[in-house]
Amino acid sequence: MxxxxxxxxxxxxxxxxxxxxxxxxxxxxxxxxxxxxxxxxxxxxxxxxxxxxxxxxxxxxxxxxxxxxxxxxxxxxxxxxxxxxxxxxxxxxxxxxxxxxxxxxxxxxxxxxxxxxxxxxxxxxxxxxxxxxxxxxxxxxxxxxxxxxxxxxxxxxxxVTAAATPVAINGQLRVCGLKLCNQYGKPIQLRGMSTHGIQWFSQCVKTASLDALAGDWNADVLRISMYIQEGGYETDPRRFTDLVHGYIEEATRRGMYALVDWHQLTPGDPNANLARAKTFFTEIADRHKDKNNIIYDIANEPNNVSWAGIKSYAEQMIPVIRAKDPDGVVFVGTHGWASLGISDGRTEADIVNNPINATNFMYTFHFYAASHKTEYFNALSRAADKLPLFVTEFGTQTASGDGGNDFTNAQKYLDFLAAKKIGWTNWNFSDDFRSGAVFKEGTCAGNTFAGTSVLKPAGVWIRDRIRTADDFPTS
Incomplete structure (x- = not known):
């Protein structure tokens, strides 16, 4: 509805x-x-x-x-x-x-x-x-x-006529306790979409699609997914940094939060890209430090790396961002492909017993409803009472982003996230052939993105849930 x-x-x-x-x-x-x-x-x-x-x-x-x-x-x-x-x-x-x-x-x-x-x-x-x-x-x-x-x-x-957009209402965000809070100190839940890898699907991130995301979907946040390897940042740092700058400005103009995703995936140890991350985030934070809609996601899906290794990386990276943007919220991916360790045979206890030494940051969790059932949900449920969390990526399909949709299990997750005021972004805002891409193949070659006729079943489902987002308390 x-x-x-x-x-x-x-x-x-x-x-x-x-x-x-x-x-x-x-x-x-x-x-x-x-x-x-x-x-x-x-x-x-x-x-x-x-x-x-x-x-x-x-x-x-x-x-x-x-x-x-x-x-x-x-x-x-x-x-x-x-x-x-x-x-x-x-x-x-x-x-x-x-x-x-x-x-x-x-x-x-x-x-x-x-x-x-x-x-x-x-x-x-x-x-x-x-x-x-x-x-x-x-x-x-x-x-x-x-x-x-x-x-x-x-x-x-x-x-230019301003509007009471998500950013205009909520202003600079901060982490208060276990929640993401707005400028009034009130917990809020952001809901939005993640781009696919911008090295492959930049044609899906343009004026008409972003107008639809902000105006038709009523999205609060755009996750800008910049891969580091896989044909991404390392191949042309200047080009990809400039792309991210542009997407931040597009989100800003529409009053959405811009979630800058350092999408390291292979290798899974974020320390392998530490020097690159410092260079990239120093420029991003310096350029956009005066904005109040930037969120820094410094490690997408760490995998085959210990929690101690991720913690060390985060404790080196957060000060780099703080030096340029002291009040920016930072997200850190958890081990086991952002599963709180479950996919690596570990649990959230690794984090609870050895938390990152920093403030104003959150840990991230990813799930795919057709693959990640009770064990993953229970880990999220336990962690939500101990750690500040944000779901920066999820799908209604299998962990491959493809296959049949499990809307029942996905709704179970979303109901829990709403009850806990845990924000989320869905994977993904493209016309890739996989079922997890919200648009039908070929959509991004045109300029029609609003409504449901251009959407796959997962797109119809997720659009409806973004449109019924948080009312953002101010008092």
């Missing part, structure tokens, strides 16, 4: 400080957008051209192939507040051509990515959100690589 959406409109902040949230789609608007053609901007080290079709206005600006080539738009807005800055561009190369974006002399987007569009006649948009002052504003984009910037067609400026 679904219910009326809990979100309601609230007034947008009118803070004057320039800040930005980089996204790949336009923001929700309350007034007509205004387009500024790049050929009318102030150009430094660039030229107006019209030799590639598809532009608006009379042409586009071709940046010189040097760093510091720039465009400066003069933009007028009626009132101070947050505005979306949508840059329309073409990049016929296969190389990202990032730009710095400054508003009235203040940097609001550092190295904003403008990836290849496939051809110089193919145009796409990249959007940043920044606070503007009433009246005249100077918005400057500056190339930061020797190849210069992309071909710049236009800048569209639009107002």
């Amino acid at each position: 679904t219910r009326t959406r809990r979100w309601s409109a609230v007034a947008a902040s009118t803070a004057l400080a320039a800040t930005a949230l980089v996204t790949t789609s336009a923001s929700t608007s309350s007034a007509a957008p205004v387009r500024y053609e790049s050929e009318n901007a102030t150009i430094s080290q660039g030229v107006v051209e019209s030799n590639h079709a598809g532009f608006t206005g009379t042409g586009f600006v071709n940046f010189d192939n040097v760093t510091t080539s720039s465009l400066e738009y003069t933009v007028t807005v009626p009132s101070a507040g947050p505005y979306s800055l949508k840059f329309r561009y073409a990049n016929g190369t296969t190389t990202n051509r990032p730009l710095d974006v400054a508003v009235n002399g203040t940097l609001v987007a550092n190295d904003l990515g403008f990836p290849g569009t496939g051809a110089w006649t193919t145009y796409q948009t990249i959007t940043a959100t920044a606070n503007l002052v009433a009246g005249t504003n100077k918005i400057r984009t500056t190339s930061v690589v020797a190849e210069g910037g992309p071909n710049a067609d236009s800048l569209t400026v639009d107002t």
Whole structure:
């Protein structure tokens, strides 16, 4: 059974400080957008051209192939507040051509990515959100690589209307006792979805799908699943870090929590990737430390490693994040593929008797309803009275993420999690052929994601349970 959406409109902040949230789609608007053609901007080290079709206005600006080539738009807005800055561009190369974006002399987007569009006649948009002052504003984009910037067609400026989203209501989260609590100190239960591995299914994480997740599913949290091996982070750290940055901004724009998943799986010992993890989380925490919707999941499914080994890893990693983001909540995977040790022949007693020496963190548990029956459920039940827990991954199928759905056992788990206010994210938000992927195969090639017609049976089931989420107490 679904219910009326809990979100309601609230007034947008009118803070004057320039800040930005980089996204790949336009923001929700309350007034007509205004387009500024790049050929009318102030150009430094660039030229107006019209030799590639598809532009608006009379042409586009071709940046010189040097760093510091720039465009400066003069933009007028009626009132101070947050505005979306949508840059329309073409990049016929296969190389990202990032730009710095400054508003009235203040940097609001550092190295904003403008990836290849496939051809110089193919145009796409990249959007940043920044606070503007009433009246005249100077918005400057500056190339930061020797190849210069992309071909710049236009800048569209639009107002942004804030809403009482999960993040707007709950604010900065913290662990209080065994619960995840909101800014009012009240225990809450977050419910949402995990992406599949972004090296394989990034096409499923885009404007239309995330709009559906936030607006149709009423999700509170997006788990961003970045594999380390298996063709993931280790193959191109810069690319994958930038992907995660972008997904964080997309979740932020929609008022969802962003759960950054360091998806180490093989090797199972997280210490094997310790140096990589320090590099990655230092940048993520530094870039997003001023946001209040970031959760750091530092070890997905440790396996074939002792609890002592995981504890050692966590006690090295948590201070790395705390150095940049002192109040960010951290999640740590438990042994036995995040089974509280059960899949490794151990139990939660290993953790209870030797807890991580840190604060404001939670342990994670994973289950697959068709595989993980009484022994796993009982371990979760015992641990929930002793450890702060969050279920960062589960499915209604077997542990392979495939096979028949056991909705009865899955509901038993979810009823328990609701009673204990233990949050969860479901695996997975993709159109993979397996039954655990919520979308029918081929869905991600299109732009229709809302409703149930595009969903597999597991998708219909989990969407309904996300839509009946926590009411988030504030008093």
